[in-house]
Amino acid sequence: MPETSTRTDGAAGEAMELWRNWLTETERQWNSFFAEVMGRDSFGRVAGSYMEAYSVVQRALNQGMERYLNTFNLPTHSDVVELGERLHNIEERLATLEANLNNLASAAGIPTTAAVTQLRPRRTRRPRTSKNESK
């Protein structure tokens, strides 16, 4: 009787396997179909027109929002970006100062790297060749 059980389980497994294979094949066929459609010039032109419309709307929205926020004396996206740029410049200067201080410290023989990076392992490792392994 266990044979019957194995046979039935096997049949169920086969059915699932068939279904999974069908799924993979369907996916492949649909992807090929879409690739063929999207590879046409006509699709390219439609997508290009969509992108153009998107860019125009986006630009109009940005400009409209900018005017709206200015009217209500609120910070605009450009204001926030400008602030970000100023912060970035400050960060850059701080980084330069830090680098210069590190250089000075290194010149004076003071360790500057983080504790973990000071745990320097030996850099002497060699690849395991078959010759090495047999030894």
Next chain:
Amino acid sequence: MATVRQTDVNRLLDAAQTQVQKNRQRLEKGLDILLAREEPLVGVTPKDVIYSRGTLRLYHYRPMSDEVYRVPVVFVMSLVSKPFILDLTFGQSFVQYMLAQGFDVFMVDWGIPRPEDKRLKLDDYVLDFMPRCFEEVQKATGEKDYSILGYCMGGQLALMHAGLNPGAPIANMVCAATPVDMEGMGLFRHFSDRRWFDVDRLVDAVGNIPPDFMLRSFEMLRPMDRWMSYVRLLDNLWDPVFVYGYRVMYKWTNEQIPFAGEAYRQMIRELMWENKLMKNTLTLDNRRVDTKAITCPVLNVMAEHDHIAPYAATKPLTSLVSSRDTDEVVLKGGHVSLVAGKNAVGRLWPKVAEWLGERSV
């Protein structure tokens, strides 16, 4: 006959019990996903940030052995996705594997471009950020030379860096899924054809290219993938290992990052339209990127069924350099499974470790 019936009943009961158990697990895991419970942990290999600038972070992973190869290896990530694909999760991390193999590993993470980063060009990444990172690697290791491992666009950046700095002490270069011949880019090239794609208008309007735009353009290459992945998830929802793997990959795929506007404009104009990397005519900041000046050992790793960086686009890489020591690996699978799938664990990672190990003493 009675025995037969009894066995059949037992079998049916067993099958029913298995199904009930599977469905309970399906429900539990389904709810986990729907409610975003227990977000998978990614990029957890211990590391230190040894250099940061703007959104850029240079990580130094903590060595896993007390003896490492002399030459450190620096992973350079693409500009269009998060780097945790190379450090996914325990047992599926390229970084962790390399550490276990005795490499001193660094990673350049470009971070998520902010709106003010829209002015960043490839020139900034290649001529400014990358050399600074390599300087920091040299300082941290005390070694002059370093190996670069670039994934996808990271490989292009590595090629540009090496082509612009013939004297740079690059010990080895590994490029994984790195497209160089844009004529082989298939649908990507078609979508961005200059006859209908006005890149200037787009960049001028949006600044940085929105992550959603990037995600959709990747998905359009294989529109059915997303839907079929849901079907496969339903099929395997009872299997915690499958579900975990799915969630990790889903997280990476969907956490797309913006593309710095000016760099995107350059990518489309210089690489996609003019194919300048392939023709060896690319210039950055008025300096020629001469890939023929690259003489270090180069390993080109490609995926046979890569739909993002197709085989035809990645294959010519080794023909662009003058290195005498070049090697190629073509693996079955796609763009992501190349570095983070079963193929990667079993074939790519050992191959890269072996290839680099022999050249890193």
